[in-house]
Amino acid sequence: MSTMVENKQTAEAIAIRTWVEKRMVFIELHDGRVIAFPANRFKLLKKATDEELKEVKLRGNFALRWEKLDEDISVEGILAGRFQLPL
Numbered sequence: 001m002s003t004m005v006e007n008k009q010t011a012e013a014i015a016i017r018t019w020v021e022k023r024m025v026f027i028e029l030h031d032g033r034v035i036a037f038p039a040n041r042f043k044l045l046k047k048a049t050d051e052e053l054k055e056v057k058l059r060g061n062f063a064l065r066w067e068k069l070d071e072d073i074s075v076e077g078i079l080a081g082r083f084q085l086p087l
Contacts, residue, residue: 012079013029013062013079015029019054019056020053023039025053035079041084042083042084043084043085044066044071062074064078
């Protein structure tokens with residue numbers, strides 16, 4: 001039973017696109033949902049310039065990557081609400 005739950009969670013966490021607007025990080029999921037979170041919820045992203053934030057890339061459809069900031073954030077973690085900093 002837990003395997004079915006894990007597989008469903010993994011399938012839901014497949015990102016097909018990411019972008020940043022006004023310090024909000026957006027992720028489009030394979031099922032058509034678009035989710036967003038404020039960059040200020042993560043220590044390194046909070047300190048990043050607007051230009052550095054815009055350099056986000058998808059890593060294997062399961063994580064966001066900022067190469068210059070050396071920051072990786074999993075899509076699954078975002079969906080689960082695992083942020084470093086409070087609102």
